Structure formats: structure tokens, C-alpha cells
Amino acid sequence: MTSCGTLYIVATPIGNLADMTHRAITILNNVALICAEDTRNTGRLLKYYEVTTPCVAFHDHNEQQKTALMVEKLQSGSDLALVSDAGTPLINDPGYRLVNLCRKEGVNVVPVPGACAAITALCAAGLATDRFHYEGFFPPKTSARQQLLQSLKEESATLVFYESPHRILDTLADIVTVMGPDRPLVLARELTKTFETFASKSASEMLQWVGDDHNQQKGEMVLMIAGYQRDPDAVSHEVVQTLTLLSQELPLKKAAALAAQIHGNKKNTLYKLGLSLGL
Template sequence: MTQENGQLYIVATPIGNLDDISQRAIQTLGKVAWVAAEDTRHSGKLLSHLGLSARMLALHDHNEKQRASALLQKLQAGEDVALISDAGTPLISDPGYSLVRLCRDAGIKIVPIPGPCALIAALCCSGLPTDKFHFIGFLPAKSGQRQQVLQAIPAGVGTLICYETARRILDTLDDLVAVYGPERELALAKELTKTFEHFAFGTAADIKAWLTEDPARCQGEMVLMIAPSQPVDDEIPAEVQRTLKLLMAELPLKKAAALAAEIHDQKKNALYKLGLSWTGM
């Protein structure tokens, strides 16, 4: 008799408020043979809160490739496995890709148990366009690399969304100004579904002022959203555009826009935005 494979369940868990877990997630976590968790101690507290006990295995960034093979063997032996992360939907800036890919290629059935996801929760309350968005995940830790990533994002992808840490948020806001200019509209979601949940809106300067007004505000988990660039003003004269292009060939955009604005008595910010549109920002 052929042994039937087990099933891999991708289970979303709360991002803060434990009441957000679905009934289906509870039932799934209660019936599987194994729970693969990013941090077994953290997830053990969730299972204990739900009144569940389960055999747990750690699956995180440092051991995923090795652990994925062991979990595949358990699935092929007929045991069901649930994959959870510390919070939210697994694989969204969390471990799990190697396991899911391995199981997919091996013919294991993969079952989504949907639920909380910080980026979606933040976006739908942001007041920014939701018809198109581009999720960046976590930006690099170093300023220069952050700016390179931001500069490489093509125009037309919609609202940009990234996760950011409290200790880097102020520097990241400065980098956004350096790349997109000071007037780009932003939204910051902080501590979603938790006691001190808060949304801040405005320019980078507005949000930075709010954060620095009280040091306690630069704590917790954050989702940063960046509005799409606005259409460039078509009324900028062709002669001005030609000057700007010539200057951009020799100078950084910020300097080129300032110089072209001075030569032609134009608004510097309008020329800066025009230059950004040419470079795909």
C-alpha cells in the first residue's frame, strides 16, 4: 500500500492582537503532527495561549535549507506540518521560501491558511493608492545601499511599502528625501493591532518631527509607505527641459535642477520632479 504524503499548511498568525487568529488556524495548529516555527519559544507562548500542545521544530534564516529537507521527509512519511512565523503571514519577509519550493517540487500539497499580514493591514488604512503597490520588504541597513535600492525601483509600480526597524527609521526618512525629494507623501504605521498602534501621515519631515517629539515613538515595529510620484507638469518649457537634460549629464540631479531653475527662473522642485521622472524614480 502506497504511503500518502502529508500536507504542508502555511498558517498566518497574529501580528499583535491574539484575537486576530482565525478559527481555521487554531484547528490546523491543533491537528498537525509538527509545527515549524521561526522561534519556538515565541510561538510556544502562542500555542499555550490557545491551549494547544504540538511538537515544534525551529525553522529560521540560518537553518532553513537543512531543516527543509528534514521536514520534507516527515511530509513524505505522511505527517502533516504547519509553518508559522513570529507574526503575520509566513514567507512575507520571513523564512519559508526554501521549504515551500522544495515541497512544491516534490509534489507535496501546500495549503494556505490566510490571516493577518502587516503590509496589507497598513496599506488599507494609509489613504494612499491601493490599486497598485510594490512591496520592498526590509531595506538595507546602510544608507548608501538603501538609496541604491530606492533609486532602482522603476516608475509606475504604485505605492511603495517597506518594513523598517525603529533604530533605522529616522535615517531611512532622510534617505527618502535624498532620493525622492522633500515633498513626497508618506504614511507610517506603527505597532499595528497593539496597544500603541498609530498612523502618521505627511512628508518625511512631518513624520520625523512626530517621531522625535517623543523618544518612545521611535520604538516598535513599523511599516513605511511611499506615495507614487505625481505626474510631471507638462507646462515646463522645452528650452528649460533641454537645459536640465544637459546639466544632468554633468551634475547630480539636485544640483542640475537648482541651476536650471536659477537660469530660467523656474521652480526648483518642479524641475527636480521632472528629472526624477526621466531617471525612472
């Protein structure tokens, strides 16, 4: 009985070709076939590293049709590698159906880690990284983009997006509109390439800066939005209601302490609020 082959998910450079790992080169040399998002683009990388393994197109438009064929090859004993145009496959790239079917059919899937634009940008952005949300590309239409931003407006984790050069100004304008002009942003552009740029500015400053310099509207972009910082002194209508109800049964100091514990506000802030309201 023929043993099953292995599908290798191989990360490739996002710009600087020197970021290709030795392990990745070895695997690409040894597999039977390389499934590539764009064979021309991958062909240049393979030529640079003198890899002669055959390459077949595997992209958004043919993934559904070719997935079963690739799994058959794997089940017949062939090892395959999956690569995208740049970075780590499946992160906003084709391959989900293939990996999913391999898992269901018991085919071994092995990740070969390397560059990823989102992580590369995030680690050098200076924004909080204990929690972050990767959101992929923004919707192309203004209404959908603003709706998404509205849903994320009070998200405390750092938000990580990809964006295309021809939409960056519209997206920045929407961030100013929905999240406010002072929301901190970091724009990482052309990562690992000659004109790599990191810019850290408020939303309104970023819109002005990118709009004034056409060079900042070119290349691959990762846009990061600082997480929402709740004002500890801000008091919502619900907090006022709680404080008012509690103060009807308890001394104001005790009511303020309980309301602060329930809603996460500062008890001194609520105590002063209660005094101002005559509670």
C-alpha cells in the first residue's frame, strides 16, 4: 500500500528574497509539485534559488476544481508544496479548501513558517500586541467600510488591516469619520523592500500626510488602528440609573462604590456625580 504524501504550506518572502528560509528551499526542491497562486511570480523566486520543481497554478479561480486532484496526488504518495504570491499561504490567500479536505482525508499538512506581512508590520508598529484582530482587506465600498469600522469602534484590541493604494485615502477618511480624528494609526508600507516606511500618526494627521505625498499612496500596505481606550471618567446613562437606584436605599458613598464595581467606573467619580445630582 502506497503511503500518503505530505502537503507543505510554505511561506515565501514578502519583499526581500533573503527572507526565504533554508528549510523552505529544501522542501521546494524535494516535493513533486509546487501549487502556486501565480506561477510567473513564483517562477522568479524559484529561478533565484535554482529550484527546478514543476509548478502548477492554484488560485482563487481554480481552487475548487483542483483541490480534489491535488488530494488524489497526495494520497498516491506525492509530496506537494503550497505557496502564495508572497508571505504565508492562506492568510488572505487561497488554500483553505485544500487544507480542509486534506485534514478530512487524513493527509498530513505541515506548516513551514516564514514571513507574514501582518505580523511583520505589527511587531514594529509600537502598538499593543497582547491582543490584536486581523481583519484582512477593508470592504471596497464606503458604506460597508464605515459599517465595519462602526462595529469595531470600541474594540480594545489593536486592529490590523491590509489596504490597496487606490483606496487608502478613502479608508483613512472613513476612519476619521467613524473613529474620530485622534485615533492613533500606524501605516506600514513596502515591508522589507527598498522603500519600507512606518508612519505613526493620528487618523487626521495620517490622512493629511498620505494625501500630501503621492509616494505614500504606492505599494503594499498594512494599516493598524490602536485599540479603543475607554475614558475611566466617562459615565453612561446606565451608570447614572444604577447610581440613582442604589442611592435610594444606601448612603451615597456606598451606592457609588457598588455602582463603580458593577460598571467599572471610578468610585470617586461616581460619588462626585451623585453629589452634583443631589442624591
